[in-house]
Amino acid sequence: MTHISELDQILDVTRAQNRWRRKETINLIASENVMSPLALSVYASDFASRYAEGTPGKRFYQGVKYVDEIETLASSLVNQISGSSFSDLRPISGTIANAAAFRSAASCGDKALVVPVQAGAHVSHTKFGTLGALGIEQIFMPYDPASLNVDVDKAIKMIYEVRPKLVIMGGSLYLFPHPLKELAPHAKAVGATVIYDAAHVYGLITGGAWPNPLDAGADLVTASTHKTFPGPQGGVILSRREGEFKAASKSIFPWFVSNHHLNRLPALAITALEMREFGRDYANAVVKNARRLAESLAARGFRVVGEGLGYTRSHQVAVDVSSLGGGSAAAQKLEEANIIVNKNMLPWDDPSNVKDPSGIRIGVQEMTRFGMGEDEMEEIAELMKQVLMDGRDPHQARADVATLRGSFLSVKYAFEEKGSDISLIEL
Numbered sequence: 363m364t365h366i367s368e369l370d371q372i373l374d375v376t377r378a379q380n381r382w383r384r385k386e387t388i389n390l391i392a393s394e395n396v397m398s399p400l401a402l403s404v405y406a407s408d409f410a411s412r413y414a415e416g417t418p419g420k421r422f423y424q425g426v427k428y429v430d431e432i433e434t435l436a437s438s439l440v441n442q443i444s445g446s447s448f449s450d451l452r453p454i455s456g457t458i459a460n461a462a463a464f465r466s467a468a469s470c471g472d473k474a475l476v477v478p479v480q481a482g483a484h485v486s487h488t489k490f491g492t493l494g495a496l497g498i499e500q501i502f503m504p505y506d507p508a509s510l511n512v513d514v515d516k517a518i519k520m521i522y523e524v525r526p527k528l529v530i531m532g533g534s535l536y537l538f539p540h541p542l543k544e545l546a547p548h549a550k551a552v553g554a555t556v557i558y559d560a561a562h563v564y565g566l567i568t569g570g571a572w573p574n575p576l577d578a579g580a581d582l583v584t585a586s587t588h589k590t591f592p593g594p595q596g597g598v599i600l601s602r603r604e605g606e607f608k609a610a611s612k613s614i615f616p617w618f619v620s621n622h623h624l625n626r627l628p629a630l631a632i633t634a635l636e637m638r639e640f641g642r643d644y645a646n647a648v649v650k651n652a653r654r655l656a657e658s659l660a661a662r663g664f665r666v667v668g669e670g671l672g673y674t675r676s677h678q679v680a681v682d683v684s685s686l687g688g689g690s691a692a693a694q695k696l697e698e699a700n701i702i703v704n705k706n707m708l709p710w711d712d713p714s715n716v717k718d719p720s721g722i723r724i725g726v727q728e729m730t731r732f733g734m735g736e737d738e739m740e741e742i743a744e745l746m747k748q749v750l751m752d753g754r755d756p757h758q759a760r761a762d763v764a765t766l767r768g769s770f771l772s773v774k775y776a777f778e779e780k781g782s783d784i785s786l787i788e789l
């Protein structure tokens with residue numbers, strides 16, 4: 363190959379990333395996952411280079427007959443596994459899905475009730491993010507510290523006082539389901555559109571391990587397709603209501619997306635099929651692992667959030683590390699040991715202190731997908747204790763981390779096929 367130093371660097375750094383994150387680290391970032399080898403191979407197909415503005419059958423470009431076919435099929439598979447009647451796969455991220463859904467039901471100057479930050483609201487639900495960009499007023503629902511959740515009685519009162527256009531639920535630090543079923547009828551009574559943001563828990567929902575928000579009364583569900591749902595990075599809007607869905611779908615293009623990154627479509631369709639086949643086993647294993655990791659950490663003296671509440675019902679575990687140097691230092695130390703987590707604000711943190719919050723957030727979905735089970739959760743808790751509590755040199759702990767990771771290198775809950783004749787790389 364031609365020797366251009368930058369070219370060598372590009373290839374080297376990409377190989378280093380692959381080796382480090384796929385073979386040497388224990389990845390516990392709660393918003394990440396990996397595609398199966400088959401999904402990954404179709405991701406590198408010719409679809410990656412094409413345009414198809416519009417919807418199947420109503421395009422602005424020629425040459426899209428196979429795009430129409432794959433988009434229609436992917437959408438129908440997504441409906442099958444989500445319990446939705448309609449789905450739009452064009453949002454290129456969860457945030458874009460939120461933008462389209464919010465804008466379809468509210469305009470500048472309207473009011474939105476959102477879950478309090480302490481209960482996990484994402485930045486896109488706030489004045490600092492998408493809601494703010496759209497000029498929609500953000501009003502936090504009341505918080506109940508005992509349940510680490512929305513205060514249902516006070517929130518119901520607030521719905522009738524504020525009479526918002528939108529009620530938005532679903533979260534980012536998300537341990538326990540928000541009270542959607544309890545609030546949705548009241549939101550409907552004042553004419554609000556109920557939007558449930560399933561970004562983090564979409565894979566748990568499709569695997570039946572988390573309440574389906576469409577059953578609980580959400581008009582629109584938005585999600586990322588790459589967090590607990592192990593597909594390509596992207597977003598989706600789901601619904602059972604034709605009117606609300608059509609409005610959301612219409613606001614995607616041309617307001618927030620022109621071309622929708624078509625190589626996502628076959629990868630998303632394959633992931634949907636994998637979830638249809640293996641989703642239940644995967645989602646149940648994720649939730650069990652999260653619970654076990656929380657218990658293992660608590661047993662070793664960590665202050666795990668949600669004590670008395672069973673710690674977690676999702677893929678996430680949150681730990682208060684304020685007495686162990688704070689979230690920032692703890693996350694850094696763990697990275698030196700090749701255990702990857704993110705620092706995170708906890709419900710009792712001062713919201714202005716984003717730089718050094720007191721917590722870390724852990725997600726077990728990716729390691730579960732690589733086949734780790736409850737025994738490995740114990741081992742991870744022990745490694746975290748050694749590094750964060752016992753003063754073990756993180757560089758020295760790396761060897762044990764690599765050994766543990768070394769037995770879990772291939773993606774489970776996925777089809778065996780490699781699809782090597784499909785990827786453009788093989789042409």
Ligand SMILES: *Cc1c(COP(=O)(O)O)cnc(C)c1O
Nearest residue numbers: 455456457484533534559561586
């Ligand atoms: C991650 C997240 C998003 C944003 O999704 P992207 O796909 O990263 O744009 C939206 N809402 C919630 C609750 C999230 O956690």
